[in-house]
Amino acid sequence: MMTNHGNRLTQGQFSFLPELTDKQITAQIEYALSKNWALGVEYTDDPHPRNTYWEMYGNPMFDLKDASAILTEVNACRKTFPRHYIRVTAFDATQGVESVQMSYIVNRPKTEPGFGLTRQEIGGRQIQYTVHSYATDKPEGERY
C-alpha cells in the first residue's frame, strides 16, 4: 500500500496541506513579522529529514518590515532554483529562545521520487534500517 501518494515531502508546517498560495504565504509572513521574528529563505536539493541545515538564500531579513519585500525575495529564490525545495523560516532572536519558530515549504520540485527504506544486516541476524533519498543518487544540481 502506498502511504504517501506522489511522495510529497512532509517537513515543517502546512506540509500535509495543498501548496500555499502567495496570498497565504504573505499572511504567514505577516504573522511572523507581527511577532518580530526575522524571516529567512532557504533552499536545498537534499531533503533528507536529518538534513536540517539548508542553504540560505541571501541574508536573513532582520531589517524588513513588510511582507511584500520578503515575498519578493521568495520569488527571486524560486526563479533561481525552480526545481529545489525552498522553505521560509522565521527566527526568534529573543535571548534564551534564539531558534526558528516557523518553517514551511514554499516550493518543491515537479516530481518527488521520495525515500527508500534501506535494510542492513548486522551481527546476530539483526537488521538496521535507514532511509535514503532516491534523488541523492545523482550529483548535486542534477537531482530534480
Place this chain on the structure above:
Amino acid sequence: MSNSSIPGVRAETPVTTATASHPADTPPVALGLARSVGEVLAQSQVEEVIAELDRDLVGLAPVKARIRDIAALLVIDKLRTNLGLVSEAPSLHMNFVGNPGTGKTSVAMRMAQILHRLGYVRKGHLVAVTRDDLVGQYIGHTAPKTKEVLKKAMGGVLFIDEAYYLYRPENERDYGQEAIEILLQVMENQRDDLVVILAGYKDRMDIFFESNPGMSSRVAHHINFPDYSVDELLQISQKMLQEQNYVFAPDADTMFQRYLSLRVQQPHFANARSVRNALDRARLRQASRLFADRDRQLSADDLRTLTASDFAASRVFQQADVRPVT
C-alpha cells in the same frame, strides 16, 4: 540560522486562511463601511495627525494646505471605493523642495503617518536615505544596494534627501542613473507597496526633474517649503527651549529676535537648524557664565534661564558691526 527546526516547530500559527492575521495593520474600525467624510476621518484618525502637524510645526502655511488637500483626496477616494466607484490608486509620490532646515523631514514623517492611517501604506514607517545608500561604488553594486533599500521601505515611505545628487551629468559613467531607473520601475509598478518622497533645494531639484523626465512625470505632488520669517523662527526657538527645559530671560527674546534678523541676512542660514545651533551656543555661554561663579548657590531658575548676555556675545553682532544694547 537554520537549526533542527522541523520536528520542533510548533504550529500555533493560524493555519492557511489568508484573512486570519492582520493585527496591527488595519485601522481600528472598518473603513470599508464609511459613507461620509466625517466617518472616514473619525475612523482613520487622520484629523489628529493633521492637528498635531498644525500644532507642532510653526508656519509652513502652503505646506499644511497642500497636505490637507492630499488628505481630502484620499478620504474622498476611500468613500468612492466603498461605494464601488473604482478608480486607480492615486499616485502619491511627492517632491519636497525648500531650503535647509525648513522641516522637510519632519513633514515627511507626518506624511507617512497620514498615509498609514488612511490605509495607503501598510506599515507607515519612514526610511530616510541619501545618495550613498542607493548608489554603489563599482559596476554591479548599485542594483542590489538600491533594491535592498527599496525592500526595507516597502509598506512605508522612502524619503530620499538631496535627491538631485542621484543624477550627476558631469560624469557619464556615474551609477546614479542606474539607481534612478530601478526607482522609476518600482515607483510605477509597486505603487501600493511604497511611496517615494524626494527632497532637495528648489533650483537643483528643478534641474534634476528637467534632466529626468521619467521621474518628473511620476511625481504627482510638488510641495514648496517657504523660508521662515523672523517671528516664526522665534516661535520655533521657544518651542525648542521648552522641550529642553530652558526659558528666555525677560529681555532675552528681544535680543534673540535681533540676532535672528541679522542672521537671516547672512549666508548659510539654515532656518530651524540654525536656530537650534544658536540656542546650543547660548547654552554653552550660559554654562560658562554660571561656571565662572564658583561660590554662588544656583537655583533652578538660574539653571533654566538664558539671559540677553548669552546671546549678545554672539559673533553675528560683531560681524554685523552693530553693538547690541544690553
